[in-house]
Amino acid sequence: MSYPSLTITFLGTGTSAGVPMIACECPVCTSPDKRDNRLRSSILVQSEKTTLVVDTGPDFRYQMLRARLKHLDAIVFTHAHKDHVAGLDDVRAFNFFSQQPMQVYASDMTQEVIIREFPYAFYESKYPGVPDIQLNTIGLEPFMAGDIEVTPILVWHLKMPVLGFRFGRFTYITDANRIEEHELEKIKGSEVLVLNALRKEKHISHYSLGESIEVAKSLKIPQCYLTHLSHQMGRHADVDAELPNGVHLAYDGLVIKV
Template sequence: MNIQFLGTGTSTGIPMIGCSCEVCVSKNTKDQRLRTSVLVQSLHTSIVIDTTPDFRYQMLRSKTTHLDAVLFTHQHKDHIAGLDDIRAFNFFSGNAMDIYANASTEEAIRRDFYYAFSDNKYPGTPELQMHTIGEAPFFIGDIPIQPIQVMHHRMPVLGFRLGDFTYITDANYIEQSELDKIKGSKVLVLNALRKEKHLSHFTLQEALDIAQLTGVPQVYFTHISHQLGKHDAINAELPNHVQLAYDGLSIRL
């Protein structure tokens, strides 16, 4: 299985035009982050987790020409706003795109992209096949998926374990029963927004603490605000088995 990080940044404190902080003016491409998303590919199946506002560019930049399904973590705009651009994959495959989301995320998608679910659809609108998921494991193609429920302040959010790979973003609390689902993974991806306390995201230290509890041998941090600092400087502070992810990073399991 191959995992490619399409984006590792966040709309919370995202670098803005005119900002002169050290991250925003950095020449290191690892400090230039699109919104958080990941592409997971096996021999027979390609899945993207979340369609960010940068989705179209992420697909072009990664040269992705085929997708089988989209998994959604939650309904915030920085994770669903790019869904309309799924229509390109409809065009080339001739099929509706399978969408997997929990009930609250499905409700938001049906509301925000109402025209894709209309009885009298306008030609060229996205073709979506919705699948409502909960806590039960399931398969997409040949990839096994175990949902992991985490909390994003007061909002339940889904993380996912796909075989030996676990992906969690937009979380600030994980119950022990859900942590147990992560154990045994070979790679864990976890959000680490910044060093200062935040209402709904893990800080760098909180993410390190969670990583230690799981015992996963290789950990990457994502959903990184420019407030965290420059990639190379923060990476140098981390344990050997923990790294900051960056846009374009690929790992193979």
């Protein structure tokens, strides 16, 4: 199958608290290595014609400024936890310059939270300057966001359903600790897999480092990047040097092409 070329930029690779974590003096949070500074997890996906973001966490405004992004066509949401939706209000800047509503793709469950968290964006009589959002309901069927085909992948965040996404040869999964066999089939054949790995120790609702590596191995994905990392994982330079061939820690600002 022929897929369009995509450029992926990691806008954030940290967990819900970010790294450094407030008030923490651990070696990771005080590290001078810029790769140990991690905003909340999000990626930018760009084809020749379409630019979309996966998730708008609390750092969304700064991520857009840091990436110097001038235009955004769509936002695709994995789930409704605060560290993935809290920055949605800042799409109003894109609305202002494009004079178009922002196309938002989300499950019914995620849309309920978005409407509850940002009710003023959906009032019949809106205050001037509020976000202009066009909600698009997604399930598990592939859909088009501009010229990018997106295949949702159901994963489990303990008991919460979360959506991962495959974009051509690239698959992105965050906030997962279980993926059922029939959903794993959707990932096979990817050239690059991004998977969450919270820390080295086992966690109740996130893959650990070892568990993520095992998933990548079982799927025979050539390149795997780990994201949604907490300060408990350790310093980037130390951990990345210990990883098997083809597995890397992602970091904010990393750009890959697929």
